[in-house]
Amino acid sequence: MLPENQGKKNKGRKKLAVIGASYLQLPLVNKANDMGIETHCFAWEEGAVCKDVADYFYPISIIEKEKILDKCKEIGINGITSIASDVAVPSVCFVAENMNLISNTVSSSNLCTDKYLMREAFKKNNVNSPKYFKLNKENYRFDDNLVFPVIVKPVDRSGSLGVMLADNKEKFESAVFRACQFSFKKEAIVEEFIDGREVSVETISWEGSHFLLNVTDKVTTNDPYFVEIEHHQPSEIDKKILKRVKDLTFKALTSLNIKYGAGHTEIRIKPNGDIFIIEVGARMGGDFIGSDLVYLSTGYDFLKGVIEVSLNKFHVPEFTENKHSGVFFLSKDTMNTYSIIQERYSKSIVTNSRINDNLNYATCSADRSGYLIYQSDKRIVI
Numbered sequence: 205m206l207p208e209n210q211g212k213k214n215k216g217r218k219k220l221a222v223i224g225a226s227y228l229q230l231p232l233v234n235k236a237n238d239m240g241i242e243t244h245c246f247a248w249e250e251g252a253v254c255k256d257v258a259d260y261f262y263p264i265s266i267i268e269k270e271k272i273l274d275k276c277k278e279i280g281i282n283g284i285t286s287i288a289s290d291v292a293v294p295s296v297c298f299v300a301e302n303m304n305l306i307s308n309t310v311s312s313s314n315l316c317t318d319k320y321l322m323r324e325a326f327k328k329n330n331v332n333s334p335k336y337f338k339l340n341k342e343n344y345r346f347d348d349n350l351v352f353p354v355i356v357k358p359v360d361r362s363g364s365l366g367v368m369l370a371d372n373k374e375k376f377e378s379a380v381f382r383a384c385q386f387s388f389k390k391e392a393i394v395e396e397f398i399d400g401r402e403v404s405v406e407t408i409s410w411e412g413s414h415f416l417l418n419v420t421d422k423v424t425t426n427d428p429y430f431v432e433i434e435h436h437q438p439s440e441i442d443k444k445i446l447k448r449v450k451d452l453t454f455k456a457l458t459s460l461n462i463k464y465g466a467g468h469t470e471i472r473i474k475p476n477g478d479i480f481i482i483e484v485g486a487r488m489g490g491d492f493i494g495s496d497l498v499y500l501s502t503g504y505d506f507l508k509g510v511i512e513v514s515l516n517k518f519h520v521p522e523f524t525e526n527k528h529s530g531v532f533f534l535s536k537d538t539m540n541t542y543s544i545i546q547e548r549y550s551k552s553i554v555t556n557s558r559i560n561d562n563l564n565y566a567t568c569s570a571d572r573s574g575y576l577i578y579q580s581d582k583r584i585v586i
Contacts (some may be wrong), residue, residue: 217242218515221276221284221299223266223292225252231495232287233258235507241515244279246272246295269295273302281305283514287466287507288490290317290362306516308486312461316486319359319393322460326481329459332452333481334396341384346373353397353427356380358387363490363569369397369427379428398482400474403439404489405453406498407467408509410518414454414467417498417506417521419446420489422470425537431566433538435493436530436583437501441473448479456481465513466494466506491569492531492556492577500529500555500579528583534559534574535566542576544586553578 218241222229225247233254236243245258247266255261260279264271266289276284276299283306284299286292293313300307308316315325326333338359353371356379366386370376376394383392402422408415419441423434441449453469468489470482488494488506498506503524512518532541542559560573578584 218282219244219279220511220514221246221272221279221281222254222258223247223272223284223286223295224289225254225258225261227251227253228288228490229254229286230257231507232285232511235505236511239508239511241511244276244281246275266292266295269298273299276303283511283516285465285510285514287488287494287510289487290360290485293317293486300514306464306514308462308464312463313486315460316462316484317360318389319357319483320391322484323393323395325459326456329455331456331459331481332479334398336393336395338391338393339380339384340389340391341381344377344380346377350376350394351396352376355395355397355430356383357393357395358383359391359393360388361386362485364429364431365568365570367430367568369430371427375428398472398474398480400472400478400480401441402482403441403449403471403473404435404493405449405467405469405471406489406494406506407453407457407469408506408513408521409457409462409464409467410513412458412463414457415521416450416453417504418501419449420493420497425566429567431535431537431569431571432491433533433535433566433572434530435489435491435497437493437497437528440583445473445477445479449473452479452481456484460484460486462486466510468494491533492575496556496577497529497531500577501525501527527579527581529579530577530584532576532578532584532586533566533572534563534576535572536563537566539563541586542574545576545578545584548586549578549580549584553580553584555579 225245243258297313358366366383368379370379404420406417419439424430466488468485557576
């Protein structure tokens with residue numbers, strides 16, 4: 205049986221399954237509701253802020269894909285999607301593939317959510333990315349030939365969780381064990397450290413064709429954790445480099461067999477102009493990049509585009525704005541950001557904010573304690 209109606213329902217509405225119900229999915233659910241689409245959210249109840257916003261809510265973990273599939277068949281959904289969550293991607297693809305709905309394949313989702321398999325796909329398809337190898341606690345053995353510094357990450361997590369730079373043997377051993385603790389698979393990937401400018405590329409794909417929406421400049425904390433604390437659109441990189449970034453991004457998306465929906469590609473550009481793909485997500489960028497910044501800077505409704513793709517519709521993106529947008533995150537590392545912006549800039553540039561007086565030092569994205577989103581005719585610099 206379906207749960208009791210949580211709002212007025214109309215027969216004939218399209219039915220959209222949303223995997224996840226945290227604050228990350230809230231813009232997606234709100235947009236679908238605005239589009240007149242019936243929303244069905246799946247997630248644990250704890251932290252499920254979408255529970256009271258979606259038409260229907262099911263307390264099923266986002267990784268219990270078989271249970272989600274059974275319920276989606278019962279509902280008769282017309283599409284399934286999620287934003288800003290790597291963990292949700294396999295379930296989205298599994299359900300879509302079994303119900304003949306629009307999505308990337310299950311095999312593609314495996315490549316996109318395991319950093320080691322992703323690197324293997326890049327290597328096979330000549331996509332420039334850092335050198336790498338995989339470790340776990342059981343097969344761990346230090347290689348005296350290892351060249352420092354290196355970046356150590358869990359193979360299957362995102363949001364800077366468990367990521368750490370190591371520049372000597374002691375830090376390396378600590379970083380490996382830390383990454384394995386955070387990893388679902390209890391595995392770590394060790395990558396060559398690429399020192400350079402960091403950007404992300406926001407895209408949407410349809411039937412294997414990729415469309416560039418914008419490029420985001422990123423600002424992170426210093427080593428060892430590299431937590432993202434600012435994002436700004438559009439990027440200020442040189443136009444010639446921008447063309448190469450676009451070409452390499454599209455090549456990376458194709459190498460992972462990403463044919464449909466949002467893409468978020470993280471890139472490092474060395475001072476000599478060499479470009480490296482760091483990671484690709486078959487999803488919107490989190491941190492309000494996909495849900496807010498793309499729309500504020502270009503006028504393109506990325507949320508609507510992702511929903512339409514999941515429902516087997518697509519319109520080539522059209523841009524109606526040429527603005528600057530960005531987000532500043534608050535933590536003890538950035539505790540003066542809010543007061544500086546208040547002093548230097550008009551309040552009218554702030555489109556959304558959440559200010560928390562209890563600030564923590566950021567070792568991962570979850571440690572950040574608030575944010576401020578802006579739209580302006582120029583980049584906001586503090």
